[in-house]
Amino acid sequence: xxxxxxxxxxxxxxxxxxxxxxxxxxxxxxxxxxxxxxxxxxxxxxxxxxxxxxxxxxxxxxxxxxxxxxxxxxxxxxxxxxxxxxxxxxxxxxxxxxxxxxxxxxxxxxxxxxxxxxxxxxxxxxxxxxxxxxxxxxxxxxxxxxxxxxxxxxxxxxxxxxxxxxxxxxxxxxxxxxxxxxxxxxxxxxxxxxxxxxxxxxxxxxxxxxxxxxxxxxxxxxxxxxxxxxxxxxxxxxxxxxxxxxxxxxxxxxxxxxxxxxxxxxxxxxxxxxxxxxxxxxxxxxxxxxxxxxxxxxxxxxxxxxxxxxxxxxxxxxxxxxxxxxxxxxxxxxxxxxxxxxxxxxxxxxx
Amino acid sequence: xxxxxxxxxxxxxxxxxxxxxxxxxxxxxxxxxxxxxxxxxxxxxxxxxxxxxxxxxxxxxxxxxxxxxxxxxxxxxxxxxxxxxxxxxxxxxxxxxxxxxxxxxxxxxxxxxxxxxxxxxxxxxxxxxxxxxxxxxxxxxxxxxxxxxxxxxxxxxxxxxxxxxxxxxxxxxxxxxxxxxxxxxxxxxxxxxxxxxxxxxxxxxxxxxxxxxxxxxxxxxxxxxxxxxxxxxxxxxxxxxxxxxxxxxxxxxxxxxxxxxxxxxxxxxxxxxxxxxxxxxxxxxxxxxxxxxxxxxxxxxxxxxxxxxxxxxxxxxxxxxxxxxxxxxxxxxxxxxxxxxxxxxxxxxxx
Numbered sequence: 023x024x025x026x027x028x029x030x031x032x033x034x035x036x037x038x039x040x041x042x043x044x045x046x047x048x049x050x051x052x053x054x055x056x057x058x059x060x061x062x063x064x065x066x067x068x069x070x071x072x073x074x075x076x077x078x079x080x081x082x083x084x085x086x087x088x089x090x091x092x093x094x095x096x097x098x099x100x101x102x103x104x105x106x107x108x109x110x111x112x113x114x115x116x117x118x119x120x121x122x123x124x125x126x127x128x129x130x131x132x133x134x135x136x137x138x139x140x141x142x143x144x145x146x147x148x149x150x151x152x153x154x155x156x157x158x159x160x161x162x163x164x165x166x167x168x169x170x171x172x173x174x175x176x177x178x179x180x181x182x183x184x185x186x187x188x189x190x191x192x193x194x195x196x197x198x199x200x201x202x203x204x205x206x207x208x209x210x211x212x213x214x215x216x217x218x219x220x221x222x223x224x225x226x227x228x229x230x231x232x233x234x235x236x237x238x239x240x241x242x243x244x245x246x247x248x249x250x251x252x253x254x255x256x257x258x259x260x261x262x263x264x265x266x267x268x269x270x271x272x273x274x275x276x277x278x279x280x281x282x283x284x285x286x287x288x289x290x291x292x293x294x295x296x297x298x299x300x301x302x303x304x305x306x307x308x309x310x311x312x313x314x315x316x317x318x319x320x321x322x323x324x325x326x327x328x329x330x331x332x333x334x335x336x337x338x339x340x341x342x343x344x345x346x347x348x349x350x351x352x353x354x355x356x357x358x359x360x361x362x363x364x365x366x367x368x369x370x371x372x373x
Numbered sequence: 374x375x376x377x378x379x380x381x382x383x384x385x386x387x388x389x390x391x392x393x394x395x396x397x398x399x400x401x402x403x404x405x406x407x408x409x410x411x412x413x414x415x416x417x418x419x420x421x422x423x424x425x426x427x428x429x430x431x432x433x434x435x436x437x438x439x440x441x442x443x444x445x446x447x448x449x450x451x452x453x454x455x456x457x458x459x460x461x462x463x464x465x466x467x468x469x470x471x472x473x474x475x476x477x478x479x480x481x482x483x484x485x486x487x488x489x490x491x492x493x494x495x496x497x498x499x500x501x502x503x504x505x506x507x508x509x510x511x512x513x514x515x516x517x518x519x520x521x522x523x524x525x526x527x528x529x530x531x532x533x534x535x536x537x538x539x540x541x542x543x544x545x546x547x548x549x550x551x552x553x554x555x556x557x558x559x560x561x562x563x564x565x566x567x568x569x570x571x572x573x574x575x576x577x578x579x580x581x582x583x584x585x586x587x588x589x590x591x592x593x594x595x596x597x598x599x600x601x602x603x604x605x606x607x608x609x610x611x612x613x614x615x616x617x618x619x620x621x622x623x624x625x626x627x628x629x630x631x632x633x634x635x636x637x638x639x640x641x642x643x644x645x646x647x648x649x650x651x652x653x654x655x656x657x658x659x660x661x662x663x664x665x666x667x668x669x670x671x672x673x674x675x676x677x678x679x680x681x682x683x684x685x686x687x688x689x690x691x692x693x694x695x696x697x698x699x700x701x702x703x704x705x706x707x708x709x710x711x712x713x714x715x716x717x718x719x720x721x722x723x724x
Contacts, residue, residue: 033495044488048519062515065498066505070478070513080478082436082537091480092516127421129442131531133484138394144384147416154417162421163530164413165443168399169722171527178518182481182533193669204376246626281619317385361415370519 033277034060050260050305052363055268058077074272075194076255077121077185088123090114093180097371099146102216103231104307106179107149112236113373114183115157116256119241120310122186122193125159130181134167134173142182146177157236172208179305189245195272196353197252200343203319205312207240207326208233210262213367214304215293219258219354224296230289236310240329247320250315257309258373263302265311266349267363276344278363280352283338303364305372313341385411390402399557400612401656402715406619425623426545427606428472428536437538444531450497453567454583455658457530460498463587464509464724465534470592471661473544474536476510481532483517484524497528499629508587510534540596542622546623548603549695554670555628558591558665558677559584559685561613565655565720566644575647581640586659591680599673601666608660609724611715614653616662616712617700627695630712632704634689646680651700655717656723664692674705 035057046053063071070078070089077088092113099106104317115125130150134143155218156163216232218224237256244251256266262284270277286294286301294301308331314322319337342350348362386408397404406602414422421429428439430630443464450457466476481501485494505512512532551558567583588607595602602623606616613635621628639643647654659682665673670688677683693701700712 033492035491035495037491040491042491043485043494043518043519045521048485048517054517061495061498062517065502066512066513066515068513070511071515078478078480080513080535082477083408083434085433085436087535089478089480089535090514090658091482091531093482093484093518093531094483095520100678101548126433127428127429129440129533130417131442131482133444133446133529134394134399136394136396139384139390140386140391140393141384144412145388147412151416160419161417162419162431163441164417164422165411166399166405166408167444167446167528167529167722168394168396169446169529170396170710172523175520175524178484178520178529180442180444180531180533182480182531184440184535185432253689282552293381315572347534359378371518372569 029291034064043368046366049368049370050264054365068096075121076117077123088118088121088185088187090117091180091182092117093178094373095178096373097175097370098220099177101220101232102229104234105149107146107176108153109155109234109307110149110179110181112234114181115159116237117182118185119238120254120256121187122189122191123187124237125157126186127160127162127285128163128181128183130164133174133178134166134168134207135176136168136171138176140221143249157238189241191245193251193253195253195269198269198273198313198341200275200341201316202252202341203311203316203337203362204279204339205322205326206284206338207310209287210257210306210309211286211294211301211304212289213307214372215290215313216265217372218297218369222310225287226293228289228338230293233306233308235331237308237310240331243318243329244322244325247325248314248318250318251312251322253313254310255308259305261303261305263361264363266361268308270347270349274343274347276346277336277339277349278342279339281351281353283336285334299368303368305369374559379459380597382387385415388487396721397717400716400719400721401615406714424545426472427621428474430472439469439538441468442531442533443468444529445724446529446722447568447570447724448526450528451689452571453614456497456500457513458497459504460585460658460724461530461532461597462501464530465584466510467588468534469534470545470589471605471607473540473542474538474594476508476589477535477537478511478699479532479534481512481515481530484525484529485519486527487519487522487683489527489658506571508589528596542596543666544604546604547553548619548621549624549626549664549692551626551692552667553603553664553692554667554688555630555690556673556677557635557689558683558685559660560638561657561660562637562645562655563606564658566641567721568723569720577640579640581644584657584659585621586682588659588661594680595673595676598676599665599669601669602673604664605661608657610656612656613656614639614712615714617712621700625698627693627697628690628700629693630690633686633705635686636685650719653712653721
């Protein structure tokens with residue numbers, strides 16, 4: 023008892039208010055950020071972690087490596103445009119790409135629930151391997167655990183990835199500065215809607231496919247052409263709005279975006295209205311934002327548009343010197359409003 | 374449907390016999406090895422993975438790295454001598470050590486169940502950090518997912534680790550050869566019994582504590598003194614018997630061990646009899662075997678015994694040129710028997 027009391031006194035999360043983990047603690051909004059900022063980061067603090075990047079950047083000798091991890095708990099595990107296997111490969115590859123790294127190798131940790139169909143496991147494993155071959159990365163080490171029926175949910179996959187930062191680039195939220203131009207590589211919201219449609223059993227007129235795609239190719243093309251890129255971030259849990267807020271807070275800058283310039287497909291917009299979702303907060307798995315120096319922004323846009331994953335790229339805003347670290351969005355008729363982190367969850371188990 | 378059929382035809386596991394995942398597929402015995410050898414390894418095949426080592430060994434320039442992953446699903450999460458947090462750090466550190474690597478950095482992926490007590494999370498996180506500091510490794514990147522109540526079991530943790538192989542050593546099952554001497558660093562079975570005692574609510578006269586410990590220090594000492602070490606393996610899921618069988622099969626050699634020389638504490642032996650377990654198959658988290666050239670075996674034993682984690686070290690057997698890849702154990706009265714992999718599970722969710 024004494025030991026428990028000692029721990030509970032020092033727990034940095036107010037236990038009376040949040041005695042237990044809620045779904046919102048994993049959904050990308052304010053509670054999740056509180057958990058990370060108040061509990062995980064102070065406990066584990068070290069320079070690589072404190073950089074709050076998608077990947078940790080580590081130096082060994084003259085070589086810089088990127089290292090990242092993600093667990094995938096998406097439900098359902100098969101969805102239009104992908105499955106938990108391809109997601110587990112591309113999701114982690116994309117986090118490496120955001121640090122400017124060429125993906126080198128992946129680990130795969132499976133947590134299977136007793137009773138999970140062997141044939142589904144086989145489909146997922148094949149999908150992982152196809153995805154890995156597509157980006158030229160190997161799954162070099164793995165682990166399998168099985169938990170009792172009712173103590174898991176079919177399959178969870180963790181992948182960790184190591185990438186090699188070959189170019190002389192330094193990408194991080196801290197490098198974002200006032201004046202930077204903000205680019206987005208295409209329309210938003212498709213991954214979240216594709217998963218939700220299957221989960222909720224909704225049939226849209228046309229099937230909406232996830233935008234799931236590996237971003238290492240387009241990022242490689244961009245970095246080769248346009249060295250004055252300061253930061254990139256992929257728009258996963260919590261969508262565009264969350265990524266913008268994370269960067270604004272870490273960099274200590276303001277960000278202004280123009281809603282008119284953010285592409286949302288009509289069917290996605292319709293589905294969002296039906297489901298009561300804001301596409302700005304819906305998860306993507308093949309979309310990322312780039313902060314570029316103003317002088318290089320047009321060049322960056324050209325490179326993005328020349329790549330199949332950036333055909334719909336646009337400049338959507340810029341960085342301001344507001345010290346409030348706020349994200350402001352101007353609506354279609356030019357009215358500004360604050361785009362904040364969500365308080366609770368919008369879409370649990372979307373990745 | 375057609376797509377499903379196509380996949381199911383080619384699934385390498387006989388689906389009529391094993392249509393679904395069972396607990397035994399994760400318990401370290403024959404079914405788990407079948408799943409790895411027939412499904413995962415052929416699908417993901419590459420030289421680093423195919424080496425079947427605890428860690429993948431990867432070269433970049435002149436530097437060799439070790440990379441490994443494990444998910445931890447132990448139940449209960451707090452047990453005498455440790456908890457899921459320290460286990461997640463030391464377990465992965467030990468896999469790096471088995472490749473002769475100095476642990477460099479870890480990732481941490483949390484899968485939390487809705488309703489998990491915040492204070493327990495805080496205790497686990499503190500325990501992870503203490504363990505990481507103890508071995509001088511940093512947790513540099515992480516991820517948190519939350520799943521709905523009833524779709525998880527409190528907390529699962531995945532850690533992946535990168536280590537640097539600084540010495541000119543090459544440790545792998547393939548290097549094990551006839552004549553090699555087999556060393557063990559201490560008594561076996563304590564981790565499994567410590568966890569099972571709490572799970573089953575059994576009170577022993579004296580509390581049996583897990584042997585959970587980081588092996589990077591003792592391995593470093595060994596490698597510094599004794600270069601003719603061919604392979605090491607820690608004795609986790611499936612215990613000593615499983616590790617011996619894995620090595621015998623991968624190396625294509627026979628192994629003979631002497632039951633008299635394998636230390637089992639009296640209270641552990643008693644608990645095993647009570648629970649119907651064979652200590653040779655019970656999990657450890659601070660025990661490992663070393664295959665050394667005969668000329669260096671005594672020197673290796675001295676180094677092990679000089680370290681606090683090897684005070685009870687002994688030579689327990691040797692490698693033979695039997696082509697059957699069998700493990701033979703001689704009982705107390707000298708009668709030989711085959712020590713095989715278990716068919717089913719002995720202890721699910723022990724790590």
